[in-house]
Amino acid sequence: MTIQTANGFSLDNTGRRIIVDPLTRIEGHMRCEVNVDADNIIRNAVSTGTMWRGLEVILKGRDPRDAWAFVERICGVCTGCHALASVRAVEDALDIRVPTNAFLIRQIMAKILAWHDHVVHFYHLHALDWVNPVNALKADPRATSALQQAVSPNHPKSSPGYFRDVQNRLKKFVESGQLGIFKNGYWDSKAYLLPPEADLMAVTHYLEALDFQKEIVKVHTILGGKNPHPNYMVGGVPCAINIDGDMAAGAPLNMERLNFIQQKIQDAFTFSQNVYVPDVLAVASYYKDWTYGGGLAATNVMDYGDFPTVQGDKSTDRFPGGAIIGGNWDEIHPVDARDPQQVQEFVTHSWYDYGKGREDIGLHPWDGVTDPHFELGAGAKGSRTNIVEIDESARYSWVKAPRWRGNACEVGPLARYILAYSKGVPYVRAQVDDALGRFNSLAGTSLTPRQALPSTIGRTLARALEAHYCAQQLLDDYDALITNIRNGDLATANVSKWDPSTWPKEAKGVGLVAAPRGGLGHWIRIRDGRIENYQCVVPSTWNGGPRDAKGNIGAFEASLLGTPMVNPEQPVEILRTLHSFDPCMACATHVMAPDGEELARVTVR
Amino acid sequence: MTIDQQEGGTVGRVLVLGIGNILWADEGFGVRTVEYLAARYEFPAPVELMDGGTQGLYLLPHLEDLAGLVIVDALDFGLPPATVHEVHGADVPATIGARKMSLHQTGFQEVLALLDLRGHAPRRVSLVGVQPVTMKDYGGGLTPEVAARVEPVARAVLDLLARDYGVVARARPAPGGETLVTPAVARTPYETGRPDAAVACRYGDERVLARMEG
Numbered sequence: 001m002t003i004q005t006a007n008g009f010s011l012d013n014t015g016r017r018i019i020v021d022p023l024t025r026i027e028g029h030m031r032c033e034v035n036v037d038a039d040n041i042i043r044n045a046v047s048t049g050t051m052w053r054g055l056e057v058i059l060k061g062r063d064p065r066d067a068w069a070f071v072e073r074i075c076g077v078c079t080g081c082h083a084l085a086s087v088r089a090v091e092d093a094l095d096i097r098v099p100t101n102a103f104l105i106r107q108i109m110a111k112i113l114a115w116h117d118h119v120v121h122f123y124h125l126h127a128l129d130w131v132n133p134v135n136a137l138k139a140d141p142r143a144t145s146a147l148q149q150a151v152s153p154n155h156p157k158s159s160p161g162y163f164r165d166v167q168n169r170l171k172k173f174v175e176s177g178q179l180g181i182f183k184n185g186y187w188d189s190k191a192y193l194l195p196p197e198a199d200l201m202a203v204t205h206y207l208e209a210l211d212f213q214k215e216i217v218k219v220h221t222i223l224g225g226k227n228p229h230p231n232y233m234v235g236g237v238p239c240a241i242n243i244d245g246d247m248a249a250g251a252p253l254n255m256e257r258l259n260f261i262q263q264k265i266q267d268a269f270t271f272s273q274n275v276y277v278p279d280v281l282a283v284a285s286y287y288k289d290w291t292y293g294g295g296l297a298a299t300n301v302m303d304y305g306d307f308p309t310v311q312g313d314k315s316t317d318r319f320p321g322g323a324i325i326g327g328n329w330d331e332i333h334p335v336d337a338r339d340p341q342q343v344q345e346f347v348t349h350s351w352y353d354y355g356k357g358r359e360d361i362g363l364h365p366w367d368g369v370t371d372p373h374f375e376l377g378a379g380a381k382g383s384r385t386n387i388v389e390i391d392e393s394a395r396y397s398w399v400k401a402p403r404w405r406g407n408a409c410e411v412g413p414l415a416r417y418i419l420a421y422s423k424g425v426p427y428v429r430a431q432v433d434d435a436l437g438r439f440n441s442l443a444g445t446s447l448t449p450r451q452a453l454p455s456t457i458g459r460t461l462a463r464a465l466e467a468h469y470c471a472q473q474l475l476d477d478y479d480a481l482i483t484n485i486r487n488g489d490l491a492t493a494n495v496s497k498w499d500p501s502t503w504p505k506e507a508k509g510v511g512l513v514a515a516p517r518g519g520l521g522h523w524i525r526i527r528d529g530r531i532e533n534y535q536c537v538v539p540s541t542w543n544g545g546p547r548d549a550k551g552n553i554g555a556f557e558a559s560l561l562g563t564p565m566v567n568p569e570q571p572v573e574i575l576r577t578l579h580s581f582d583p584c585m586a587c588a589t590h591v592m593a594p595d596g597e598e599l600a601r602v603t604v605r
Numbered sequence: 606m607t608i609d610q611q612e613g614g615t616v617g618r619v620l621v622l623g624i625g626n627i628l629w630a631d632e633g634f635g636v637r638t639v640e641y642l643a644a645r646y647e648f649p650a651p652v653e654l655m656d657g658g659t660q661g662l663y664l665l666p667h668l669e670d671l672a673g674l675v676i677v678d679a680l681d682f683g684l685p686p687a688t689v690h691e692v693h694g695a696d697v698p699a700t701i702g703a704r705k706m707s708l709h710q711t712g713f714q715e716v717l718a719l720l721d722l723r724g725h726a727p728r729r730v731s732l733v734g735v736q737p738v739t740m741k742d743y744g745g746g747l748t749p750e751v752a753a754r755v756e757p758v759a760r761a762v763l764d765l766l767a768r769d770y771g772v773v774a775r776a777r778p779a780p781g782g783e784t785l786v787t788p789a790v791a792r793t794p795y796e797t798g799r800p801d802a803a804v805a806c807r808y809g810d811e812r813v814l815a816r817m818e819g
Binding site for chain 1: 626627628655656657658659660662663665666667669719722723743746775787789790794797799800
């Protein structure tokens, strides 16, 4: 049967059904089912979050000042963004303004996290959708060296000998068979298009990225005080400043530590400039004809906006917020997270219950309900504990379906880049135009931003550009911090409302963060000093959520439609596009993996 | 001391690392055991304790070039519930990889492999763990059976440190020394402040649970 969705997509579930469960190399657990037609082109897609999410309910009755420490434990990836969203929500509810130093230190921590997250995502979780490490063993290191010098002449590690050493190391490792990440792949698939020399370059940079990422994490240890779980605090940051202080453990932030942070930021800037962005452009140029995966990005994108240069002034957001609907890049609708009519979550197709007669309504997160209701549709095959095939006409996911004024929207770096480009943010304009110029010259194409950005490759490129923009912002934030400290401001916390006796009987607030995976919001209601209701609407909920009451499909499902598969038994294309979102189902649903299979199970029916 | 040394560059460190997600009942065992040790004992250099949570790659800088790594975790050893078990050396990554129950174990096995690939593996690795009773109690603390293993496993870690590294921890005069885990989610406030089951659903997805049991 073919149906037209309200948001303009055509779904046909008559062809062969391909089931991928679990989807690998993501945080958390999700399942994807698609139907392909006689030419193996995807005509229907179903995204199912397969883990119950219960974060909200375990916070009921807790002290709002402690919520960050709980949300920090959701999973091992977005630790800092959830903690930041949480303290921002409480501060919003209680009308607390944090000191300038705290505002800047939090921004530095958030952007270090974003930079780190993007680099790790590309090299560790996503690159293997494009790069074939086994093929790298066949490379001539001299050809890799020539390629390296062509795509990034400023990167010093480019000699044939260097690449030969890496190749030997890799050979030993692949032969030993101990590294799961290289073991489980579809390395004989014709979906891999890189020549061996490019594969070797990418694998080499994977190792460089690993060496490098551990350095950048040290900034978190210094600013967050405690690693690997940094400390946050309602009202500010839990680190004191004493420029002339000594280096004793736990001592206040001093000049030596600040210099160390500056050095790490500069190194990050150099790495994304000379390695990460050039790698994405080089890999993309070999896949120039693989233009799939745009989905919702071509029409609807949304972000709340973040990273202002002036605290509390949204007009200075370096990632401006807003919503673009229907592909009209000339009109950016303002987004207000407090307006009950704007952000709403629907559960018509989710395993939650809003109460009798309320199946099709949307609830604003302040009034959100998280009551589980697991029930399979009549057309589902298998049993409740062993689903063979989902029935997407009924409830089919543990993820809710968030909507902005009823519209399904994509969120994430690509959404932010489309918004910032449309809005004419000079840095982003220059960056996108430069990157596309380089891509077009490598690939021999003449794509415009409107053609290139809404695609799987565009999503991956936007993430790389965002990492580099974060590094640039970090340099600026660092300067602003030093200037503020030199001007004599040493305050890091505002404790005027620390004591709950100073709080109103009832309060509500929202904390918004431009998290690496997209716009993140925590909504809190406080009553008598305790948490009454807490709702997180996370980026992977926006992107990975199921259909809504009107049948609008979400970003994951939309992105897969129209994509040809080389071989449906080897779902490289599905993994490639879904990984481009950097799905983190651990917080969209919950951390509770089953049996840890590393190779996706694929069923063709 | 340079920052690099302070943050983990020193050669010869021995790290006792508790891993797992404290929000899922017995899955928090590793973290809670290390929390227990930190509150009751002082550890002379080169021993350090760490609450690793579910942090995968974020742990890399702390795990490079260790003289010793002692992992404390709740693991499916295929043994009766609440059984304590020790594994050493090359068997450690294989054990973690064999029957994964939780996401953090996939991540952690990879972290160990990456240390090896890059030539920074710990010189000696041990794992002291317990067979969990349940992990499907979201927001819950340790089950009584597993909670009763915290003290014996802590004792096993102390013995191991003495035996393999010649380090003897000193008991603190009164518990409550170092707050290794953020106070808000330390074991006692976490377990006593739990909302009522009537308002906070405590179970997981039954399909996932069925597979864990099968």
